[in-house]
Amino acid sequence: MASVVFGRFSPYNTFVHRLDPRNKIFMVILLMVMIFLRIGNWSTTYILCGVYLLFLIIIMLIAKISFLELFKSLKSMWFLVLFIFAIYVFLPATVEIKETGHVAFYINTYPIYWESFLQSGYIIFRLIMMIALMMLLTSTTTPMNLTYAFEWYMSPLKVIKFPTHEIAMTLSIALRFIPTLLDETERIQKAQASRGVDFNKGGLFKRFKAIVSLIIPLFISAIDRSEQLADAMEARGFDPKMKRTRYRILKFHLRDLISLLFVLILFAGVLTLFIFDKNGYPIDILNFFFNIKTKF
Amino acid sequence: MSIKVDNLFYTYMANSNQETPALKGVSLNIDNNSFVGILGATGSGKSTLIQTFNALLLPTCGTVTVDEFKVSSEKKKNKSIKELRKHLSLVFQFPEYQLFEETVEKDVAFGLKNFGYKNEDALKKAHEALLQVGLDESYFTRSPFDLSGGEKRRVAIAGIIAIDPDILVLDEPTAGLDPVGCQSIMKLVKNMFDNGKTIIVVTHDMEMVMEYCQKVFVVKEGQIIFEGSPNALFSVANEEDYAIEIPPLFLLADRLKKAGKNIDINKIHTSSDLIKELKEKRHG
Ligand SMILES: Nc1ncnc2c1ncn2[C@@H]1O[C@H](COP(=O)(O)OP(=O)(O)OP(=O)(O)O)[C@@H](O)[C@H]1O
Numbered sequence: 001m002a003s004v005v006f007g008r009f010s011p012y013n014t015f016v017h018r019l020d021p022r023n024k025i026f027m028v029i030l031l032m033v034m035i036f037l038r039i040g041n042w043s044t045t046y047i048l049c050g051v052y053l054l055f056l057i058i059i060m061l062i063a064k065i066s067f068l069e070l071f072k073s074l075k076s077m078w079f080l081v082l083f084i085f086a087i088y089v090f091l092p093a094t095v096e097i098k099e100t101g102h103v104a105f106y107i108n109t110y111p112i113y114w115e116s117f118l119q120s121g122y123i124i125f126r127l128i129m130m131i132a133l134m135m136l137l138t139s140t141t142t143p144m145n146l147t148y149a150f151e152w153y154m155s156p157l158k159v160i161k162f163p164t165h166e167i168a169m170t171l172s173i174a175l176r177f178i179p180t181l182l183d184e185t186e187r188i189q190k191a192q193a194s195r196g197v198d199f200n201k202g203g204l205f206k207r208f209k210a211i212v213s214l215i216i217p218l219f220i221s222a223i224d225r226s227e228q229l230a231d232a233m234e235a236r237g238f239d240p241k242m243k244r245t246r247y248r249i250l251k252f253h254l255r256d257l258i259s260l261l262f263v264l265i266l267f268a269g270v271l272t273l274f275i276f277d278k279n280g281y282p283i284d285i286l287n288f289f290f291n292i293k294t295k296f
Numbered sequence: 297m298s299i300k301v302d303n304l305f306y307t308y309m310a311n312s313n314q315e316t317p318a319l320k321g322v323s324l325n326i327d328n329n330s331f332v333g334i335l336g337a338t339g340s341g342k343s344t345l346i347q348t349f350n351a352l353l354l355p356t357c358g359t360v361t362v363d364e365f366k367v368s369s370e371k372k373k374n375k376s377i378k379e380l381r382k383h384l385s386l387v388f389q390f391p392e393y394q395l396f397e398e399t400v401e402k403d404v405a406f407g408l409k410n411f412g413y414k415n416e417d418a419l420k421k422a423h424e425a426l427l428q429v430g431l432d433e434s435y436f437t438r439s440p441f442d443l444s445g446g447e448k449r450r451v452a453i454a455g456i457i458a459i460d461p462d463i464l465v466l467d468e469p470t471a472g473l474d475p476v477g478c479q480s481i482m483k484l485v486k487n488m489f490d491n492g493k494t495i496i497v498v499t500h501d502m503e504m505v506m507e508y509c510q511k512v513f514v515v516k517e518g519q520i521i522f523e524g525s526p527n528a529l530f531s532v533a534n535e536e537d538y539a540i541e542i543p544p545l546f547l548l549a550d551r552l553k554k555a556g557k558n559i560d561i562n563k564i565h566t567s568s569d570l571i572k573e574l575k576e577k578r579h580g
């Protein structure tokens with residue numbers, strides 16, 4: 001249920017899992033930016049997309065992420081994909097496409113352009129890559145490490161007395177309780193189903209009642225739990241104002257340096273291409289390497 | 297009503313990298329109007345097993361047959377699940393966490409209304425059930441959240457017995473209750489058994505098993521490893537790895553028998569049974 005975008009942590013110990021979470025977050029951001037830079041004509045863009053996809057597949061293989069899991073989280077997106085597709089293809093094209101585009105066919109006299117298909121395909125690709133990257137990050141990094149990394153990134157804000165530590169603590173507790181609450185939901189759902197509640201059928205009022213019978217016990221148990229947790233933390237002398245030491249200290253290893261350099265070089269390359277492309281030196285990979293000229 | 301479980305498999309999170317097989321080929325029969333215990337160490341699969349009985353979990357493979365109702369892996373084939381749940385009710389571990397209405401009587405009536413009872417009939421039946429679990433009129437209009445843990449549990453159990461199922465399945469009904477609370481809940485369950493219901497309890501309380509159960513199934517790692525009367529179980533429990541603590545009463549009776557007393561171990565369920573047996577055999 002929870003693994004729509006945020007994949008569940010998969011307990012392996014691969015190269016990707018061992019990377020410093022701060023480094024991983026940074027690299028994921030770089031990769032996302034890269035994916036959003038559109039370079040050259042359509043054939044070039046799609047070739048680059050292919051390269052990114054290959055790169056992603058290789059990392060996923062290294063990290064032992066199952067492709068099935070990715071497909072599962074993408075499955076819930078099919079409606080959005082269809083929506084994007086319909087909007088781009090059937091709504092009137094942009095001025096740019098109208099001037100330079102190629103008509104695929106006419107519906108009555110309404111032109112549908114090839115470029116609209118390419119555009120929607122590109123947007124959907126970016127969406128899928130974003131989800132895949134997020135999944136890669138969350139399924140190779142424990143929630144704990146993620147919050148440590150966030151806290152580290154927020155640490156400059158400490159100078160303006162921003163409560164970074166408290167926020168990180170709140171975040172990590174919230175993350176910690178997601179699976180617990182999901183289990184609890186399932187349990188209460190089953191208990192109410194035994195009392196004849198049907199969560200999938202019935203009129204509006206019945207459904208409303210069914211949801212109430214789920215939400216109220218859930219809230220009560222969540223409040224109970226938080227009270228207990230607060231007591232337990234207090235009993236162990238937790239004080240949010242105090243400076244705390246860490247059991248686990250994030251370290252930047254050689255493997256982080258290597259992977260970061262690799263991603264940085266990739267990023268620099270793509271950025272250079274992008275700048276050239278935008279400053280009057282259009283990039284066309286097919287033409288440059290293979291001397292093939294395409295319409296797109 | 298009777299239950300027939302045939303070669304049942306259940307796997308949590310099937311088709312993912314965290315697959316957990318919880319049941320691995322369970323077959324068993326539970327007769328009409330019997331009092332059955334399901335025992336086993338924590339994590340052996342007891343709760344999983346009973347949740348397949350009323351189709352809260354659909355088996356990965358195999359079937360559960362409850363009279364004319366059949367639960368199998370195919371969703372489409374499992375018709376009339378709601379009807380099944382009316383006849384076979386499940387009381388979860390710590391059922392007090394399922395209360396949500398403003399008043400005790402409304403909460404008990406909630407299940408009845410789901411099964412199609414009119415408001416007044418439901419309230420009437422709810423009051424009967426509440427009296428049965430030992431909560432009098434003064435409780436009817438109180439908020440369930442102001443009650444003690446044991447009282448909440450009674451309200452929750454009343455919510456189930458009000459539905460008047462033919463088979464009542466209880467998952468550790470006495471866990472976390474004081475001895476008096478345990479006794480009163482078990483008396484209630486026994487009473488339902490005497491009225492012709494079939495009772496299935498999951499429990500770690502062996503004294504209770506010895507006193508009430510006619511038959512027990514021991515589950516280990518998703519398989520049934522023992523089936524028979526409680527006293528038959530206790531007499532072999534020492535040699536086998538059943539993760540079961542033999543109740544002192546049984547040990548005493550066993551010692552007495554080994555010391556030469558002529559007593560029939562199979563007849564002993566409570567301490568008064570033992571006394572009776574000793575008296576009879578002395579005079580006889
Ligand atoms: N929701 C779930 N998701 C994944 N695995 C589960 C889930 N519920 C139970 N399991 C696993 O299935 C196995 C059987 O669990 P089950 O709850 O049936 O045990 P049990 O015999 O009832 O134990 P207990 O006496 O502690 O209640 C355990 O190994 C458990 O870890």
Ligand SMILES: [Mg+2]
Pocket residue numbers: 342343344389467
């Ligand atoms: Mg259990």
